[in-house]
Amino acid sequence: MVQSVDRALRILELLKEHPRGQGVTEVANSLQVAKSTAHRLLISLERHGYVQKVGKESTYHLGLKFIEMNYFVVKYLNIIEAARPLLEKLGRETEEIVHLVMLDDQEVVYIDKVDNQSTIRIYSQVGRRAPLYCTGVGKCILAYRNEEEILRYLNQVQFKRFTEHTFVRAEELVKELHMVKINGFSYDNEEHELGIRCVAAPIFDYKGEVRYAVSVTGQLHRMTDEILDHTIPKLLETVEEISMKMGFQKKLYK
Secondary structure (H helix, E strand, O other), rough: OHHHHHHHHHHHHHHHHHOOOHHHHHHHHHOOHEEEEEEEHHHHHHOOOEEEEEEEEEEEEEEEHHHHHHHHOOOOOOOHHHHHHHHHHHHHHHOEEEEEEEEOOEEEEEEEEEEOOOOOOOOOOOOEEEEEEOOOOHHHHHHOOOOHHHHHHHOOOOOOOOOOOOOOOHHHHHHHHHHHHHHHOOEEEOOOOOOOOEEEEEEEOOOOOEEEEEEEEEEEEOOHHHHHHHHHHHHHHHHHHHHHHOOOOOOOOO
């Protein structure tokens, strides 16, 4: 299986280097495999849209699937480009760590991070994943899914107790999500990591959907209720500006 994946990826690289296409024989020669093996790999890639057969010569080219993949990659990069200056501004104003995350299936993925000058060490780093149910960013994304999606999530998720504060019962989480919708932001009160507290808010795209969120994270002794009272308005202002950059037209907060 690993060998087949390796060969398939080598075919894609080969076709990228030959925009006029390659025949089965040429592919087989480049991979140093039998024509029957090259043909099977090409057929499989064609079935999934990653290559396409063109013309009387039956040459293979990269398929339309890459246009679709490019759309999602560009969309992913655009949010970072749009958000980065605002995340840096929020980091300067709060003097805490600022995260940008995106929804991926039943988890969040950290896609950008602005550090502060402290020596704080926390779980997050760009590329890391975390559950929805016990992170501020995850809960504020989950809260804005529709009822069917939330129910499906609750039926599929396996709750794990990271700390004594982690939500491990669906009823508790549903109540928390309801409050998130009312307030427009969510907390992580040591639910994912002891000694760490954060406040998070959602980003709305041009469709009004929430797939991204921003959080301000710090050590418990720094993230007091008084500090959060000053932090939350700055956070909400930040996500509103990012949402507008992403095409959202409505005013989020008064």
